[in-house]
Amino acid sequence: MTGIRYVTDETGRRVAVQLDLDQHRELWEDIEDALLAEERQGEEAIPYEQYRAERQRRRRQDGD
Template identity: 45%
Template structure:
């Protein structure tokens, strides 16, 4: 795959990857979004209204 290089250890095993962001930046961004989604999919949801109420109470939102 062009735009992707692997770094190997003394045993020849891949340890790291270098990705050309000019070539694969959008795909990488989508991949990270997916990882965040997977990590958070079981978290409790909070309504926007309750967040805004809390921010107003703290004086951090005047809307």
């Protein structure tokens, strides 16, 4: 596959991959999104209206 290179150790085992972001930007963004979703899986969710109210309150405080 073009635009992908593997980094290998002394034994030839693949230890890393290099992506040409011009060719594979969407793939990398999908990988990042999946990792972020996995990282945030245990976080508590709050309703949008609560988030919005807290954000507006913080904006008013910062504007003073």
